[in-house]
Amino acid sequence: MNPPFVLIVAGEASADLHGANLVRAMKHLEPGIVFRGVGGQGMAGEGVDIVTPSSEMAVVGLTEVLPKLRIIAGTYLKLKRILKKEAPDLLILMDYPDFNIRLSGAARRCGIPVLYYISPQVWAWRRGRIKKLRERVNRLAVILPFEEEFYRQRGLEAEYVGHPLLDAVPEALDRQAALRELGIEDAFPVVGLLPGSRKDEVANLLPSMTQAAAALKADFPNLTCLLPRASTIPRAFIESILGDGGGDIHIVDGDIYRVLKASDLALVASGTATLETAMMQTPMVILYKVSPVSFWIGKRVIKVPAIGLPNLVAGKKIVPELIQDEMTAESLVGEARSLLKDGERRRNMIDELVRVRERLGEKSASLRTAQIALEMLRTHRAKKENL
Numbered sequence: 001m002n003p004p005f006v007l008i009v010a011g012e013a014s015a016d017l018h019g020a021n022l023v024r025a026m027k028h029l030e031p032g033i034v035f036r037g038v039g040g041q042g043m044a045g046e047g048v049d050i051v052t053p054s055s056e057m058a059v060v061g062l063t064e065v066l067p068k069l070r071i072i073a074g075t076y077l078k079l080k081r082i083l084k085k086e087a088p089d090l091l092i093l094m095d096y097p098d099f100n101i102r103l104s105g106a107a108r109r110c111g112i113p114v115l116y117y118i119s120p121q122v123w124a125w126r127r128g129r130i131k132k133l134r135e136r137v138n139r140l141a142v143i144l145p146f147e148e149e150f151y152r153q154r155g156l157e158a159e160y161v162g163h164p165l166l167d168a169v170p171e172a173l174d175r176q177a178a179l180r181e182l183g184i185e186d187a188f189p190v191v192g193l194l195p196g197s198r199k200d201e202v203a204n205l206l207p208s209m210t211q212a213a214a215a216l217k218a219d220f221p222n223l224t225c226l227l228p229r230a231s232t233i234p235r236a237f238i239e240s241i242l243g244d245g246g247g248d249i250h251i252v253d254g255d256i257y258r259v260l261k262a263s264d265l266a267l268v269a270s271g272t273a274t275l276e277t278a279m280m281q282t283p284m285v286i287l288y289k290v291s292p293v294s295f296w297i298g299k300r301v302i303k304v305p306a307i308g309l310p311n312l313v314a315g316k317k318i319v320p321e322l323i324q325d326e327m328t329a330e331s332l333v334g335e336a337r338s339l340l341k342d343g344e345r346r347r348n349m350i351d352e353l354v355r356v357r358e359r360l361g362e363k364s365a366s367l368r369t370a371q372i373a374l375e376m377l378r379t380h381r382a383k384k385e386n387l
C-alpha cells in the first residue's frame with residue numbers, strides 16, 4: 001500500500017502551532033506519514049505540504065469573511081478534489097468551524113474518517129451545528145474540560161485530551177531574566193499589548209490600545225509597552241497603525257511568553273492569547289471588537305455569559321471584558337489603572353488564574369490526539385486492505 005496520507009486543516013493562525021505539534025507527535029509514533037492541508041509556518045516546518053496558508057483564510061467576525069471569500073471557496077474546492085481523487089486515510093480538522101464542518105460532509109461522502117481536534121464552540125453559539133457534527137465527524141478530541149460531557153450528552157464520541165497550550169507555555173521562565181533579555185530592567189509598569197493575530201483584529205483594537213498607553217503615561221512616567229508581533233501580521237502593518245505615537249511601544253517579534261512574563265498587565269484580544277496570558281498568571285483585560293453587523297448578529301446567537309476563555313474555564317467572570325462599544329481608550333485606561341494600582345485586585349486575579357491553569361489538567365494533548373488519530377488511520381487502512 002501507499003504510505004499513510006493525512007489531510008489536515010488548521011484555518012486559523014493560532015491553530016498552526018497545535019497542528020505542528022500534532023504532526024510531529026504522529027510522525028514520532030509512525031514515521032512515513034504524508035501530510036497535506038491548510039496551515040502556517042509551523043506546520044510547513046514539520047513537513048506538511050501547504051495547499052493554502054492559514055494567514056490567507058483567517059477571519060474574525062461574520063462580515064469580515066467577505067473579502068476572503070474567493071480564497072476560502074477556492075481552497076474548499078482544492079481540498080474536496082483531494083478527498084475525492086487521492087482518498088486520504090484520515091481528515092483532521094482544527095477549529096475554523098463553518099469551513100471545516102462543510103468539508104467534513106465531503107469527507108463522509110467519500111468514506112474518509114474525520115477527527116475534529118479543537119472542536120467548534122457550539123456550546124457557545126449555533127447549537128444547530130451539533131446535528132451535522134454527529135452525522136459527519138467520527139471522533140472529537142476536545143481541549144476544554146467541560147466539552148467532553150457536553151458532546152457526549154449529545155451523542156458524539158468525544159475525548160478530553162487536555163489543552164495543547166499546556167505543552168507550549170513554558171513553566172520555568174524567570175521574570176527578571178525576561179526583563180533583562182528584553183532590555184527593560186528598569187521599566188515599571190510593563191504593559192503587554194496583544195491585539196491579535198489577524199489584520200482585522202489589530203486594526204480594530206490597536207488604535208485604542210495606543211491611545212490608552214499614551215494616557216497611562218500621566219500616572220506612570222516609566223511605563224513601557226511591549227507588543228509581541230504574531231507571524232501573520234507584517235511589522236509594517238503594525239507600524240502604520242502606531243504612527244508617530246508608537247515611540248514608547250516596543251514591537252517584539254514573536255516571544256509572546258517572555259513578553260507576558262515581563263508584563264505587569266496585558267491588554268489581550270479575545271481568543272487563544274487570553275488563555276496563554278492566564279497560564280502565565282499575568283493580570284489582563286480582555287478586548288473584543290468586530291464590525292457592527294457582525295456584533296449585532298453575534299449578540300443574538302451567542303449563548304454564553306462571557307467571551308473570554310479564562311472566564312469560561314473558571315465558570316465565572318474573573319477577568320474584565322471590554323466588548324464592542326465598551327472597548328474604548330477611556331475604558332481601557334480605567335481598567336488598566338485599577339489593576340496596576342489595586343494590589344488586592346491584582347492578587348485575587350492571579351489566584352483565580354492559577355486555578356484556571358489547574359482546571360486545564362495535564363500536558364501531552366498532542367500525544368493523546370496523535371494516538372487517537374493513528375488508531376483511526378490504522379482502522380481505516382485495515383478496512384481498505386480487506387476490501
